[in-house]
Amino acid sequence: MRELLSAGMRPSEDRSDALIATLQPADASLSLSRRRRGRESPAGAFSIDPAGATALRRQLGPGRRAPRLLLRVPPALVLERPVTLPLATEGELDRVLAYELDRLSPFRAEEVFWTYAVEGRDTSAGQIRLRLALVPRQGLEAALGTLRAAGMPAAGLLAPRGSGGSWSFGLEAPGTAREPAGRRLALRLAVAGCAALALVAAALPFLRQQRALAAAEARIAASRPAVTEVEALRRRTAERAGGNDALSAEAARLGRPLEALAALTAILPDDTFLTALTLRQGVATLTGQSAGAARLIAALSADPSIRSAAFAAPVTRQEGGRGEVFTIRVDFGA
Structure with missing residues (x-):
């Protein structure tokens, strides 16, 4: 049931019982720990290669069901940024962010694991504030491949959060969890409609700004003759002041x-x-x-x-x- 919730509605920190493989980029290894009732205990370390996959599979043992496993990534791989969207997009934040991800980050949606959390709403301005978190897929491919080869594919990612706590990432993009077949078409139509409304809501401030800019340019053009006249008067005044200063300097030098x-x-x-x-x-x-x-x-x-x-x-x-x-x-x- 948890996977059917949107990313913004899920708890930002996963404390459920699981095996946790912590990525160690320095020596290309995985540190395994077992979490029970919120406490972790070490369970070994394995290299990120076929030998490490074999060792992991041997530790699990034949005939045993693979436990739920999460991959914990180091802070250096986590990117965070604030995002502000129109309040009308709140019901379809997963889809809107998926469309806007290449504008909000240097990555396309398929190049990263990402999630978000709602930080606040401003109903007077019609805006919703989010915190977007990204982890590039490229840095995790080898570790995820080793876990799959060991028969222990990762169910999700854990990552430290800048403000404290941790992020919980699904390995599928937010909003792509399995849904009943009868709802998919209706949901797709609703998503398309919400996306169109989101684009209109996002473009409306720019249209208003363009109209205000055009009005300002018209006022500037109307006042340009007066500005030109004032500038000419300033030049003449400055020239006269310069002449008076020269006369005063010469009189001071020669005497009066x-x-x-x-x-x-x-x-x-x-x-x-x-x-x-x-x-x-x-x-x-x-x-x-x-x-x-x-x-x-x-x-x-x-x-x-x-x-x-x-x-x-x-x-x-x-x-x-x-x-x-x-x-x-x-x-x-x-």
């Missing part, structure tokens, strides 16, 4: 004559006048006449816009006490 002239006009006293003024790269040279040239240095140095001020030549006094002739170097800085 109007600002320097305004500062000197405000600082120099009324009894002082200039006969020459030069400004190069922020440094001004003042030549003129004043009633007291020495006080000009203090007045110029007190202004925050002037970095330094000093005489560039000796001060000379004019005949008749008409003032002093000076040459001062003023550094306005950056």
Whole structure:
């Protein structure tokens, strides 16, 4: 009766009494143990070859009925992945997964032993969440052949589960267990109908997404002229900003004559006048006449816009006490 249940309805862990042959890939051997009431006891080890098959057959003994035997595979051979399907496929998960296996894994259905377990349902989103487990057939052919040659064909597979416990695999694909002959045709028609509904349900989100994408593309096309205009305005603004930055950099390098002239006009006293003024790269040279040239240095140095001020030549006094002739170097800085 257990074999008539779908894989998702079967217990994920088989604890029934049985012989268990554990595959040892490192030395190509099988470790045999006997499980009774959930406890295992060693029963020998055999090589995976004709000699091992003969030894297994001899241990069973002539005339004895072969016990139920399970092949346990190592964790390295087990592949697991989550799968989400439309909730409408819940009644035919075996068939749907068989059709979709080449999309969900690197293998075709006939290349692997596989099973699954239902992990949850989201009725609001119309989805069912599964955990799919796969074991490639290629890595087990030699071991299964040795067991068949010994007259002890494996009834199923055991494999460790990533979240704890173990997986139980049938050697036939899920959903292919024997059924009464009178139900096969009806079941096949039902499977075909469910598969068609599953395909429609799977394609519906993509159709909605395509419609939304088309609407978004239409809105983008309608807004493209405005975007082009904004980009052109940004380019012009950037070009103007670049020109202003260049002018500012050049003014900082060469000095700002109007600002320097305004500062000197405000600082120099009324009894002082200039006969020459030069400004190069922020440094001004003042030549003129004043009633007291020495006080000009203090007045110029007190202004925050002037970095330094000093005489560039000796001060000379004019005949008749008409003032002093000076040459001062003023550094306005950056």
